[in-house]
Amino acid sequence: MKLSQSTASFYVPDRVQEPQDLARITHLGIGAHQDDLEFMAYHGILAGYDSTEKWFGGITCTNGSGSPREGKFVTYSDKEMQAIRRIEQNRAADIGQYAAMIQLDYPSEIVNDPHASGPVSDLVEILKASRPEIIYTHHPMDQDPAHLGVMSTVIRAIRQLSPSEQPQQLIGCETWRGLDWMLDHEKIIMHVGGNPELAEKLNGVYVSQISGGIRYDLATTGRRLANAAILGSSQEENGDQVCFGIDLMPLTKADAPSMTDYIFGFIKRFAVHTKTHLQHIKS
Numbered sequence: 001m002k003l004s005q006s007t008a009s010f011y012v013p014d015r016v017q018e019p020q021d022l023a024r025i026t027h028l029g030i031g032a033h034q035d036d037l038e039f040m041a042y043h044g045i046l047a048g049y050d051s052t053e054k055w056f057g058g059i060t061c062t063n064g065s066g067s068p069r070e071g072k073f074v075t076y077s078d079k080e081m082q083a084i085r086r087i088e089q090n091r092a093a094d095i096g097q098y099a100a101m102i103q104l105d106y107p108s109e110i111v112n113d114p115h116a117s118g119p120v121s122d123l124v125e126i127l128k129a130s131r132p133e134i135i136y137t138h139h140p141m142d143q144d145p146a147h148l149g150v151m152s153t154v155i156r157a158i159r160q161l162s163p164s165e166q167p168q169q170l171i172g173c174e175t176w177r178g179l180d181w182m183l184d185h186e187k188i189i190m191h192v193g194g195n196p197e198l199a200e201k202l203n204g205v206y207v208s209q210i211s212g213g214i215r216y217d218l219a220t221t222g223r224r225l226a227n228a229a230i231l232g233s234s235q236e237e238n239g240d241q242v243c244f245g246i247d248l249m250p251l252t253k254a255d256a257p258s259m260t261d262y263i264f265g266f267i268k269r270f271a272v273h274t275k276t277h278l279q280h281i282k283s
């Protein structure tokens with residue numbers, strides 16, 4: 001497999017497979033930055049953890065350039081910070097027992113460029129080699145441009161696959177905006193309360209990102225607990241935590257609606273639902 005960036009890397013935590021042998025991957029997360037996978041694709045990580053039948057694979061598309069540098073990292077150069085972030089991502093792959101961790105090493109501006117061919121062709125190669133059942137990526141209402149760039153790249157790559165090569169599910173996941181507002185029957189509900197110790201370890205790997213004082217690790221767990229509470233899922237009995245997702249598979253089909261029409265359909269149905277409720281309230 002030939003990827004576009006000569007600095008792209010493959011890492012296989014258990015070293016039992018050749019780095020580019022990706023066939024055992026059943027659940028694949030594709031994120032923009034180092035740390036996105038652990039926050040948004042934890043459902044897939046959990047599925048593969050301590051399993052011999054299911055395996056999680058991770059792809060991080062950007063090189064971490066321009067990352068904030070706070071605390072003990074304030075004197076680090078951009079290059080040194082990129083190296084730290086790459087190490088942190090591979091450490092997460094070790095902890096989560098990933099089948100493989102692939103870092104494509106693109107500058108964000110390439111990932112954000114809808115005309116860039118490198119990221120799409122890289123993903124096509126990887127998807128053909130891995131043939132995952134489920135793919136997790138960012139969702140279309142996220143606020144981060146690199147997240148949207150990656151999501152768009154994933155959709156374009158899947159469109160280039162034959163029907164038999166396509167995944168069964170493509171899930172847009174929460175990172176830089178939640179999906180709790182969506183109508184319950186339109187959400188993909190992912191229960192992730194099974195191994196809180198693992199989540200804590202994975203979320204805590206990214207010391208370089210939480211050293212600035214924003215506790216992404218605690219916020220991620222808080223969001224999962226809040227999502228479960230909104231659903232009325234008991235946290236006392238089973239310690240449930242929930243990630244919400246949106247089905248992006250229709251956008252990969254030959255007769256796909258436009259992204260705008262598809263997403264505005266969810267927003268309009270939410271608006272109608274809200275209006276119906278408010279009409280019963282006297283103001």
Ligand SMILES: [Zn+2]
Nearest residue numbers: 032033036144
């Ligand atoms: Zn990110």
